[in-house]
Amino acid sequence: NAGVTQTPKFQVxxxxxxxxxxxxxxxxxxxxxxYRQDPGMGLRLIHYSVGAGITDQGEVxxxxxVSRSTTEDFPLRLLSAAPSQTSVYFCASSYSIGLVYEQxxxxxxxxxxx
Amino acid sequence: xxxVVQSPLSLVVxxxxxxxxxxxxxxxxxxxxLWYKQEKKAPTFLFMxxxxxxxxxxxRLSSILDKKELFSILNITATQTGDSAVYLCxxxxxxxxxxxxxxxxxxxxxxxxxx
Numbered sequence: 652n653a654g655v656t657q658t659p660k661f662q663v664x665x666x667x668x669x670x671x672x673x674x675x676x677x678x679x680x681x682x683x684x685x686y687r688q689d690p691g692m693g694l695r696l697i698h699y700s701v702g703a704g705i706t707d708q709g710e711v712x713x714x715x716x717v718s719r720s721t722t723e724d725f726p727l728r729l730l731s732a733a734p735s736q737t738s739v740y741f742c743a744s745s746y747s748i749g750l751v752y753e754q755x756x757x758x759x760x761x762x763x764x765x
Numbered sequence: 766x767x768x769v770v771q772s773p774l775s776l777v778v779x780x781x782x783x784x785x786x787x788x789x790x791x792x793x794x795x796x797x798x799l800w801y802k803q804e805k806k807a808p809t810f811l812f813m814x815x816x817x818x819x820x821x822x823x824x825r826l827s828s829i830l831d832k833k834e835l836f837s838i839l840n841i842t843a844t845q846t847g848d849s850a851v852y853l854c855x856x857x858x859x860x861x862x863x864x865x866x867x868x869x870x871x872x873x874x875x876x877x878x879x880x
Contacts, residue, residue, distance in 0.1 A: 759806065
């Protein structure tokens with residue numbers, strides 16, 4: 652069981668470039684989400700998905716797109732990178748059953764936009 | 766707007782001390798409160814609390830929830846240098862459409878335990 656995996660671990664982009672952060676889980680979790688973590692800001696929800704084919708916006712969705720074509724994968728796309736998107740990005744997954752939704756986090760991607 | 770506030774923002778103690786970390790919240794349709802430990806990498810799960818007054822315990826760590834006063838505390842007794850980390854509180858609620866749940870995180874408490 653690999654849990655939640657993310658690639659790449661580190662990335663440097665120039666302003667205006669696009670890229671996709673990959674996230675995959677092998678626990679058959681229905682619920683997946685993307686967070687960004689900035690100093691002093693805690694974790695903020697970008698987008699989430701409650702199952703294949705269903706996505707929705709979180710607290711800070713602007714500048715990011717997601718899709719969920721399979722249960723396992725939940726990629727995050729930056730369409731035109733901006734310095735304000737410099738952050739650490741975490742993908743997480745959980746069961747979506749009743750009250751139980753402990754989230755399992757991936758190792759994170761540290762993104763720098765210059 | 767959902768809000769989770771943790772205090773203190775940072776804390777420096779010596780090994781052997783006992784610490785109490787606080788988390789207060791305002792969340793629509795509260796479902797559960799979770800504590801995570803983060804040591805320069807991904808957060809790792811500590812506790813999930815759903816009912817008031819029932820203490821969850823794991824070794825030297827314990828936590829309790831007060832749903833009437835909308836807060837939780839995380840206690841760490843006999844602290845060790847390995848307890849140094851950021852402790853995150855997150856509260857789960859149901860979004861307005863009722864079809865999904867999401868976590869709102871506090872900004873964390875940075876705990877430093879000195880030898």
